[in-house]
Amino acid sequence: MTAPRIAHGGGIAAAAARFGGRPEDWLDLSTGINPIPAILPDVDIAAWHRLPDRQRQDAARLAAAQYYSTANALPLPVPGTQSVIQLLPRFVAAGRRAAVLSPTYGEYARVLENAGLPVDRITDLDAVSDAYGLVVVVNPNNPDGRLFSRATLLDLHARVARTGGLLVVDEAFGDMGPETCLSPLAGDETPGLLVFRSFGKFFGLAGLRLGFVIGETAVLDRIEDGLGPWAVSGPALTIATKLMTSDTSAIRLSIDARKASLDVTLSGAGLEIVGGTGLFSLVDHADAGTLHEGLCRHHILVRPFDYNPRWLRFGLAPDSVADARLAAALTDVIG
Missing domain, CATH: 3.90.1150.10 (Aspartate Aminotransferase, domain 1)
Structure with missing residues (x-):
């Protein structure tokens, strides 16, 4: 059902x-969106006329790496992080459960349950056990702003990754507090960690439907394959490239x-x-x-x-x- x-x-x-x-x-x-949208940069006509090619996506990834300080990974642009939430059931091994630190953004538990996965809405990180193949933490949290330190989340990641699980940290509201974000630590050197970032909230451009995911190359490749070709529009990639390399x-x-x-x-x-x-x-x-x-x-x-x-x-x-x-x-x- x-x-x-x-x-x-x-x-x-x-x-x-x-x-x-x-x-x-x-x-x-x-909504939790900047009510004063960033001034839109010029977008070349080719971005509207042509399908987004690899060069345009690569430029956006490099800009995002600079903005999020991700020395160990190139963030993958996605058409809003909700699109990747829909893919999360693919990352839970058979026979394992998922845990969502709650209360929080409700789509995580809904999507996982609709895929037939057993989901526990836990209220404390101490409740995370070896039974979980996927653990989701929104940090800072929506709607109460609950915030965990990097050290706390790295300790959680070590516990989850030890059994081959995946820790998803949603940093949709992390732009105003980058010192607590795990984005700079995600990548091939930190297997079992996947970080979500929102573009539209901070820049006030939610209608652009753009986000980034940061993690291991193999995981990002699976996400890119799951989304299919040309998932993010050329204008969105161009706007992100210019704004993320500007003075914010x-x-x-x-x-x-x-x-x-x-x-x-x-x-x-x-x-x-x-x-x-x-x-x-x-x-x-x-x-x-x-x-x-x-x-x-x-x-x-x-x-x-x-x-x-x-x-x-x-x-x-x-x-x-x-x-x-x-x-x-x-x-x-x-x-």
């Missing part, structure tokens, strides 16, 4: 259909400023912030469902969670005007 699809962030059209208003007039705070300091400062403004707004409304990353904050509220619906009536969308009815995740607003709009809506709903 196939598990039901997960309601992720976004979904403005559905929210507008229920609560009214034009989708473009809503304030979407339901202004983007980081902008995200820091937007995050600080969000937290001031939430705290000013009396909300308890219990977690988050540079791109979102998690709030615990006794009546989160009512708060969520009240914000929807103000045409502001945030992210609820069916597995924890007290949680709401707030993404970053794009400017001070949006901050004021959120503050006014919170005052009206909570007051």
